[in-house]
Amino acid sequence: MTAQLDEALLRSLTPGVLGILVRRGADFAAAEDAVQDALIEAIRVWPADPPRDPKGWLVTVAWRKFLDATRAEAARRRREDVLDEEPEPGQAAAVDDTLQLYFLCAHPSLSSSSAVALTLRAVGGLTTRQIAQAYLVPEATMAQRISRAKRTVSGVRFDQPGDVATVLRVLYLVFNEGYSGDVDLAAEAIRLTRQLAAAIDHPEVAGLLALMLLHHARRATRTAPDGGLVPLAEQDRGRWDTALIAEGVEILQAALARDRLGEYQAQAAIAALHADAPTAGETDWVQIVAWYDELVRLTGSPIVRLNRAVAVGEADGPRAGLAALAELDDSLPRHTAVAAYLHERDGDLATAARLYAEAAHQAPHLAERDYLTRQAARLNTRRH
Incomplete structure (x- = not known):
């Protein structure tokens, strides 16, 4: 097996291995640490000596790592029953705990950023370093975030029902981060959502x-x-x-x-x-407006209403779009940019150029700021 294949396989096996350890009685935080140690060991060993049963190998090594860590702490008397016997790797393999892991990592007591980080680590199998690079924060900062998240969910029963909507929101946040560092988060979000779709x-x-x-x-x-x-x-x-x-x-x-x-x-x-x-x-802008009407009904989101105003402007003309926009709070993100676009469509180039320049100052990202600045410059050139 190539190193690339090893990494893809390891990441796909991670939630199942973690679920087995937790179901055997391991504390979530300790189990997750043990699985990460086993993954590191696999990266070192597998290229030269690939196992016949990769999941069984990971369960065996992760369980031993967990036992070693637990035995090293004298105050672990409550786990004495767990330590008396080391189960065979395949004993819990028939139970797929992937879905419960999704629910656990998206627990409502976690902030969105913590839930995303924990999902990428525990379900996605990414290292702390990879997650930190993807989110452009120091590794130590991400390690603290993940540790706090693990402590928060460690007391949660593993068989409690979870909230699908929360899990989907976390995955949607991962997808929208796109790409940075050496991990393509959009592709990772698709992989995890495929996995979730197979489980539920x-x-x-x-x-x-x-x-x-x-x-x-x-x-x-x-x-x-x-x-x-x-x-x-x-x-x-x-x-x-x-x-x-x-x-x-x-x-x-x-x-x-x-x-x-x-x-x-x-x-x-x-x-x-x-x-x-x-x-x-x-x-087909008319159909798109109809779907935005459904989205407004489902969510009531001001951002959805803003996007709907653009669609109305395409379907029924810029003045209809501006009328829809006038009903919204002008402090909404991208409100000024949408107004600029609709005024340009309506032929009011002076107002559109001014609004594009304003929107450029408000833009949170450099690429968006550059684009809006170019739009303002283009219209100013046309006017003179």
């Missing part, structure tokens, strides 16, 4: 997976060679990943057929309509 039959899990696939299909066209943003209407649709789009649409159609609509299914339906349009001019 839920239309919103399918909806989120479809949404991720449809967005990811456009990834290669979102930025120019110089790193600048390329808006959806200007992307080269011939470079979109048609296989991912087809898979996303198929998953979405199966979820919608169950008639249990949720926000991720509605978002995926909007993404599918964009993906289905051969050109930007052929986009």
Whole structure:
């Protein structure tokens, strides 16, 4: 096996191994540390001597690491029964605890950032260093965050029912981080959501997976060679990943057929309509507005209403879009940028240029700031 194959296999086995240790009676924090130690040992040993039963090997080594750590602490009398006998690796292999791990790592007592970090480590099998690099924070900072999260959930019973919506929100946060460091978090989020979809039959899990696939299909066209943003209407649709789009649409159609609509299914339906349009001019904006109406009904989100205003401007004209925008708080993120776009569509170039410049000052990211600055400059050049 190659080193790359080893890493992919290790990460896919991580939640099952951790679940076995916890079900045997190991404290979650101690079990997670033992699994990480076993993963490090596997990276060292497997390239030269790959095991016939990778999961059994990891369970055996992780359990021994846990026992060694536990025996080293004299105050562990409450685990004496656990230490009396070392079970065989396959004893708990028939139980798949992956779903419970998702619920545990997305526990409502955790902050969003802690839940994301713990999910990536315990379910995703990433190292603390990899997670820290992906989130552009020092490794020591991420280690403290993960340690606090593990302590928080250590007292939670492993068989308690979890909240699917919280798990999906955590995975959605991971996906939206995209790529930085040596870990592609968008791809990792898709992998974990596929894993979740295999463990639970839920239309919103399918909806989120479809949404991720449809967005990811456009990834290669979102930025120019110089790193600048390329808006959806200007992307080269011939470079979109048609296989991912087809898979996303198929998953979405199966979820919608169950008639249990949720926000991720509605978002995926909007993404599918964009993906289905051969050109930007052929986009079915009327249907997109209808799906935004469903999203507003489901979420009441001001951001959804802001995006709906853009869609209304495309479907019914810029003045209708501006009227929808006027109903919203102008302090919303991207409100000024949307107003600039709609004023430009309406032919008011002076107002649009001024608003693009204002939006550039408000933009949280350099690429977005550069794009909006170029838009303002373009309109100012046209006016003179």
